[in-house]
Amino acid sequence: MKRLIRHEEIDRILSCEDEILPSSGFAASVMDAVRREAAAPPPIPFPWKRALPGLVVAGLALAMVLIAGVVAIAQLGRASTIPQLSMSWPSVLAPIFQRNMESAAIWTVLALLVTLVSVKLSMRLASGRV
């Protein structure tokens, strides 16, 4: 015959758990670690002042890319609403792609320039020449 353990029995068993004592050198070991921590130089703060121009330029560039993307999508949407059923797909897409290829090339060059400038600037910042 079996019965379920009662909540009171669980309480009694679990509330009288044996205590363990800290090792003799525990407090000293903790204090050594704390002293090492206190003696360590403070972490170098992020150079927000120097990074701010770069962040602003990056933010503006991102905003411009987003705006240009939205405009391009809107133009594509307008173009696709014109019914040109007699034309085959490649002939419909060709002028769009041609126009977009030109703008894509411009954007790619611009992105490369921004990347180059940001890399140069961050290298100069890292070497402390600014």
Place this chain on the structure above:
Amino acid sequence: MSASDDQADVERTLAGDLSAFEGIVRRWQGPLINLAYRFCRERGRAEEMAQEVFLRAYRGLGQWRKDAVFSTWLFALATNLYRSELRRIPARTVSLEDIAEPPDARASDGGLEDHDRDLAVRRAVFALPAKYREALTLFYFHDMDVPAAARTLGLPEGTLKARLFRGREILRSKLPQLLAVPRLKEA
């Protein structure tokens, strides 16, 4: 352990007196190691985790808002660290089904001896799902003080009570043979 001692030591430590922090370590080393031990059941690991708590407490002393008792803040810090450490490297556990099996022939025709039964119940707690195990661990660590355990876990008291009830129900359902009757002592 007086709250004013803690507050005075914290203020001295923040003012640059490192020796004051030793007072905090000496006062709280026992409770923090014991709490860690209840989470991991390994003495060495318990001490390592408790040491990490003291280091984090030292780094974050300035973040202790004095509207809560220092020990509440310290235990909450410790509990968060122990929980994340055990998520990272889980402690060795056995399944509840394995625990429910009588460990030797002596138990097969009756209940376990008291010591074995107590041990099996503790091991069973350790094998519970984390949320019930943590609730039970903190509840008994805080001498069955629901508000204190709830504060340490950062849970509403009602949620803690529900988890305690559910955790104990799982224990009850998984461990019936631990209390097989009739037992000599109860006869």
